[in-house]
Amino acid sequence: MAIRGLLRVGEVCVRVFDIDEARRHYGERMGLIETYQGDPDKLYYKVADEHDWYSLVLKKADAPGVEYFAFRTYEDAEIDHFAAALTDYGLAVEHVEAGVYPKSGRRIRFTLPSGHVMHIYADKEKIGNGMPTRNPGTIPDEGYIRGFRCVxxxxxxxxxxxxxxxxxxxxxxxxxxxxxxxxxxxxxxxxxxxxxxxxxxxxxxxxxxxxxxxxxxxxxxxxxxxxxxxxxxxxxxxxxxxxxxxxxxxxxxxxxxxxxxxxxxxxxxxxxxxxxxxxxxxxxxxxxxxxxxxxxxxxxxxxxxxxxxx
Ligand SMILES: [Fe+2]
Incomplete structure (x- = not known):
């Protein structure tokens, strides 16, 4: 089966006590790439071989844990399809306008029976993986892959x-x-x-x-x-x-x-x-x-x- 529908976990938002300590851990030591600055209480990272603008969001909070996770779906029309199916199942589905989450298209937001907040979106701006898409070669410039060498x-x-x-x-x-x-x-x-x-x-x-x-x-x-x-x-x-x-x-x-x-x-x-x-x-x-x-x-x-x- 060709992969359609939900493609991958495209974004996870994790709560952290301290932004500077989080940046030292995820950025300086693990080597994730900080790609967006907007809110001083949040950090946005992508991992080396990802094309989307960011996949990990760290949010300053009083308690650790997961704020939400988001799956990327293959095409925009599937958002409405899944919204209808989730509503039929009995979940409350909230529609979120494009741009509320940086670089992101519209989303739906709902809470699973396990209590976790899940989003589905189809579009996020791309920043690339450090290599061109034509004649890309095999490895980005020195320094792009750092720290733990996460892919x-x-x-x-x-x-x-x-x-x-x-x-x-x-x-x-x-x-x-x-x-x-x-x-x-x-x-x-x-x-x-x-x-x-x-x-x-x-x-x-x-x-x-x-x-x-x-x-x-x-x-x-x-x-x-x-x-x-x-x-x-x-x-x-x-x-x-x-x-x-x-x-x-x-x-x-x-x-x-x-x-x-x-x-x-x-x-x-x-x-x-x-x-x-x-x-x-x-x-x-x-x-x-x-x-x-x-x-x-x-x-x-x-x-x-x-x-x-x-
Ligand atoms: Fe695991």
Whole structure:
């Protein structure tokens, strides 16, 4: 199937305590590219190989966590199609004019059963990836790819109640497929659902939490395990708090490092994973294999990883 409808997580807005500390972490150390200045209480970043103007927004706030996330859809008419389908499902859908979010076309805004605010938009101005679109070459100028050498913002993992309702909205309305899920061994309760709208093992995932609108992590793609190890070296150099050092997930098979920003929000850098197609069978893990599902190089589940959210 050609990719149409929702294409990717195009934007995530994360709340931070302090703008200067956030800029040091995400800009100077991770090497994300600051692309827009407008509001002194917000930072706007793109990642090296992205073309859109920005994908990560950091907003000064009294508590960390996720403010909203936004999916980019292939064409403008789909915004109205999804608005109608979400309204039929019973969600309140708000229409937002073009320009309210910088460089962005019109959006719809709604709250998922898990409590998360989601946007859908079709247009955002492009700034490019540091290379021309005609005879682009293979690598931008020296200095464009810096820090952790992140390639793009890849996915988010969010926590809340009613994740089965979220799954039904993403599969039934948005056309995602369930790539993997984690269930309890005793009674098959869904603890985590991994959803794909692309060839990736997940574009978004939800984990069951009693409280709504919780944030587990935002993840950035790297090119290689070499780059993952390089990022690990910088995380150590700068004494960035680490949740889980280099390991591999059973779920998605991605090689990973988890660490925290200065406000306590979890970040991930990862590389690898398998190719997912809409007809790939859903892979199910149960809690008898929780260690292998989460961290397959030592098969150890981590309390912090499972229970610390912002
Ligand atoms: Fe992840």
């Amino acid at each position: 793009r913002l890849d996915h988010v993992l969010l926590g809340g109640p009613d994740i089965v309702k979220n799954r039904d909205i993403f599969t039934g309305i948005f056309g995602f497929t369930v790539s993997e899920e984690l269930v309890t061994q005793e009674d098959e309760t869904r603890l985590a659902v991994f959803l794909s709208c692309s060839n990736k093992p997940h574009d978004i995932a939800f984990i069951l939490q009693p409280e709504g609108s919780r944030f587990h992590h935002v993840s950035f793609l790297l090119d290689s395990v070499n780059d993952l190890f390089h990022a690990g070296d910088l995380i150590g150099k700068y004494e960035i708090p680490v949740d889980v050092s280099v390991n591999r997930h059973g779920v998605t098979r991605g090689a990973t490092i988890y660490f925290f920003d200065p406000s306590g929000n979890r970040n991930e850098v990862f590389t690898g994973g398998y190719v997912h197609y809409p007809d790939t069978p859903t892979l199910t893990w149960d809690t008898s294999q929780l260690g292998k599902a989460t961290f397959s190089q030592d098969n150890m589940p981590r309390d912090s990883f499972l229970n610390v959210l912002t």
